[in-house]
Amino acid sequence: MKPDQWHFSRPELAAGYLDLFGLGLSSARTLFAQRRMGKTEFLLKDLIPAAAARGYLSAYVNLWDDDKEPAGVLVGALYGAIEPNWWARLARRAKSPVRKLKASGKIPAFGEASVEAELSEEDKKYVDTLLSDALKAFDSQPKPLLLIIDEAQVLAAVAHSNFAHALRAELDVRKDRLKVIFAGSSESTLRTMFGRSSEPFFNWAPLEAFPLLGRDFLEFMVKKVNTIAKHQLSMKHAVAAFDQLNSTPEFFRRFLERHLTYPFDGPDAALQFTKEHVFNNEQFKRQWTGLLPADRALLGMMAQGMVSDFHGQAAREQLGTLLGLPKAPPMNTPAHSLRRLQADNIVTKLAHGEYRFEDEAFAQWIREQGTLGDDAPV
Template structure:
């Protein structure tokens, strides 16, 4: 993804220039060349990276490269393509020439973003972009650029999968010798996997970046959105109602924007109707039903317990509770295997020893709503263990 100095204005975007400045200043100090950020999905992380951090980096004379690995089976191609797109046309031509496939149609004055969508990725794929040679050549051309580069890898936890280990090791080695010129932001929605990426000595990026929570949007975001809404809507939305809706939607910016859209389009129905419609929409996705039915009984039992806010999974009482929910005897080994599957699938994250959370709050709410009856039946079987939130 190429970030332009002039981008289309999104009136609904809540800009966070001070936060972007803080991250860039940290890189400018030279004490670190990378940092890791985590936040659950739909919390505004990607929007901040693309609309605040990278444009601010361009203003400070950085080259920038961005890629999102969420929906790709080839993170190697995605990352190398993002790096290639950061080059000026002359540098990109040099890459292709060095790899044995000169680009004849690319004019010296052309802008890479003017190329057909995906054309760079397609060209690199033909040249085996997952090869170390391709990545080295792209980085060699970047070394010749006068400007330093910021590389943002969104949903970076994908790199932790064993199938991508060879490329991840090669990427780490290549970035290690370029810390003065290439700064990297690893962002992701799986706190557990990101922590493993940087904390396990067997992982390619062991100890390579400090990991911290991404600062979430709060009351200032709500006030900004409510003010903008009232400049467009005939019926006024009070700040109190805005905050109430934000809380009801689990302080999730994407869901709050859906509520605002519903309120603006159907003002005569009122705030409560807009909120109920939004909740019914975001917490009743058919995707969740497919995800749920595709899970085993033990996994579903663990999800019900975690969604309820109870992480008492391995105690005698917790195992009895899980056995009732699963419909069959549950052992500590059963629970451990279920947790491992759910964590590997980025469904559940471990907050600390013995405490877990479902990654997607929308899925957690769907589980709470859908399994309320099962929960009551299980509670009737034994006294509820003390909740840990």
């Protein structure tokens, strides 16, 4: 594959994580940063190649690829890393539930197979077996493995609790050769996942903020742009633009693209254009208007973060007021709402009665609307 000309590589950051694992004092890390800040790009384009250069095998899995069946995706990624012919071998086994997993294309960055699980309830019992099979295959070869679990907060959902326990047990006994990076954008969910004693991954991996891209990234990009642009972009303009785009590398790249396409308009116009396009939140608006009133009211309450029990009398009374009802709605009103919101991947159930937004930016957007009068959701 052609290397990405616009990728700003971060070899020191990658080396830092690998050095840490090399020392043997810790075997796992959790990185969090808001959406679009460059986590996945770093993991795929910097960390994995650096790990390979040090003799690691690597397995990357993004649990959003199939958040209903993270077990299948993860087992597939492990096999892909450990055994080149895993798919053919497993599929030949007559009774193997793997026959029901089907290959779902390649992870483009490094060409390993991922799997999409189509497991029946009965098959789910076999997932633990599959996981331990995959890790036995790992045990039977000498290389260390770097396992990267992107959007790891999916594992915090109560629906995946059994698998999370099984995974943790398997990882526990292999800490010397199996290193794990968890990454995700939902800091609060990750904190729950690693910070609460009832959770399988309690205290398992220290949580740290993923170091954000800064001035050296801008210098790299500006230099590149100026090799092809007739109208040179100054660092001063670049810094101001990055700042106004919430220091988001993806948005900054859009700004550069606009600047390169319409050089005569100048950088201020390019920035104005980019801001209008990235901050218009069309998607949130569309999502919001597509929801039933009860679901909106409930999300509004959740965004404010004041409610702990959505089925309780107090919450239902609040819900009744928001919906203009004469009295509190019955228990199944919030129950149905929560079921719909989970099915639409808007909220995740972490534990009994405890719900979180999947995308914290949506919660933020809802809170912002709340102060805007007419269209206010709550």
